[in-house]
Amino acid sequence: EARRQGEPGYGFYSADMAAQAQRRLGLQRAVRDAVSGDALRLDFQPVYAMATGELTGFEALIRLHDAELGPIPPSEFIPLAEQMGHIVEIGQWAVEEACRVAAQWPPHLVVAVNLSPAEFHSGTLITTIRRALQRHALPPYRLELEITEGTLMTDSELVLSQLRLLRDMGIGVALDDFGTGYSSLAYLCRFPFSKLKIDRSFAAALDHSASARSVLRAIVKLGHGLGMTVTAEGIETQRQLSLLRDIGCDLAQGYLLGRPAALGDLAAIILGNFAQGLSRRPRAARRN
Numbered sequence: 001e002a003r004r005q006g007e008p009g010y011g012f013y014s015a016d017m018a019a020q021a022q023r024r025l026g027l028q029r030a031v032r033d034a035v036s037g038d039a040l041r042l043d044f045q046p047v048y049a050m051a052t053g054e055l056t057g058f059e060a061l062i063r064l065h066d067a068e069l070g071p072i073p074p075s076e077f078i079p080l081a082e083q084m085g086h087i088v089e090i091g092q093w094a095v096e097e098a099c100r101v102a103a104q105w106p107p108h109l110v111v112a113v114n115l116s117p118a119e120f121h122s123g124t125l126i127t128t129i130r131r132a133l134q135r136h137a138l139p140p141y142r143l144e145l146e147i148t149e150g151t152l153m154t155d156s157e158l159v160l161s162q163l164r165l166l167r168d169m170g171i172g173v174a175l176d177d178f179g180t181g182y183s184s185l186a187y188l189c190r191f192p193f194s195k196l197k198i199d200r201s202f203a204a205a206l207d208h209s210a211s212a213r214s215v216l217r218a219i220v221k222l223g224h225g226l227g228m229t230v231t232a233e234g235i236e237t238q239r240q241l242s243l244l245r246d247i248g249c250d251l252a253q254g255y256l257l258g259r260p261a262a263l264g265d266l267a268a269i270i271l272g273n274f275a276q277g278l279s280r281r282p283r284a285a286r287r288n
């Protein structure tokens with residue numbers, strides 16, 4: 001490696017690789033520090049009922065803010081944490097923190113937590129969840145777990161048996177990023193998910209693809225036919241919102257309605273939606 005740097009023609013390539021290696025080392029250090037320190041936090045993205053505009057809950061999205069590297073997106077550090085064997089600890093923290101925060105919300109609001117495949121192989125997932133619910137006196141129906149097709153592919157029987165246990169406890173289980181995988185349909189029929197989250201690429205496709213609407217209509221029909229609530233993710237425009245509402249999606253999530261928000265901003269979102277709800281109600285029905 002060091003020898004090559006002196007060779008003609010390799011200079012640029014090596015500098016680039018050195019920078020990459022440097023970044024990777026930095027990220028590894030950041031992930032290690034995150035597990036023991038307090039660099040992790042959760043942001044919460046609001047989810048709304050399409051029909052009424054009522055807030056139904058939040059999705060917890062993990063954030064790593066490293067003192068040296070600054071904010072590191074989950075798409076970058078989650079896969080690394082998985083490789084380094086730290087994802088189970090990080091996941092335990094996320095479940096615990098999400099339940100702690102949700103316990104302070106009005107009781108109709110649900111918190112959704114994303115899970116990695118490794119958490120199902122740790123043997124500690126069920127205990128972690130049960131403990132977090134108990135510690136914060138959060139009823140199980142107020143927690144929802146989001147998994148992707150990738151998790152089901154790792155060892156379906158092991159994953160499915162734990163999902164069944166969680167569903168039996170009353171916890172919601174959502175199939176996230178639906179429509180991006182290879183065999184999404186097959187997995188849908190094998191497990192009673194309570195929710196289907198349509199990947200945000202479908203919302204984006206509404207802008208340029210004529211067939212997107214028919215595909216979405218079919219997905220929603222399928223989800224409803226299997227008794228699931230259907231969420232549209234990644235809604236960025238008013239047009240996407242009204243199309244997805246017309247198509248029959250039950251819940252809506254996306255930058256148009258609210259970006260992932262810091263803990264300190266949640267009260268304003270919750271109260272704001274409550275106040276809007278009061279003004280949405282017809283005058284005659286209002287009681288003061």
Ligand code: C2E
Nearest residue numbers: 061062074075078094114115116234235236254255256260
């Ligand atoms: P996801 O669960 O599908 O989360 C949705 C992602 O889309 C989030 O990215 C969110 O910020 C982003 N998003 C929401 N609305 C819009 C929109 O209107 N437009 C666009 N372009 N993006 C939108 P984020 O926060 O970077 O998270 C990325 C992924 O990282 C998540 O995808 C999830 O798979 C994973 N992740 C996040 N938190 C956790 C966690 O606590 N544990 C695990 N295992 N994975 C997590």
Ligand code: MG
Nearest residue numbers: 059114146176
């Ligand atoms: Mg998710």
Ligand code: MG
Nearest residue numbers: 176177197233
């Ligand atoms: Mg998603």
Ligand code: MG
Nearest residue numbers: 148176177199
């Ligand atoms: Mg995703």
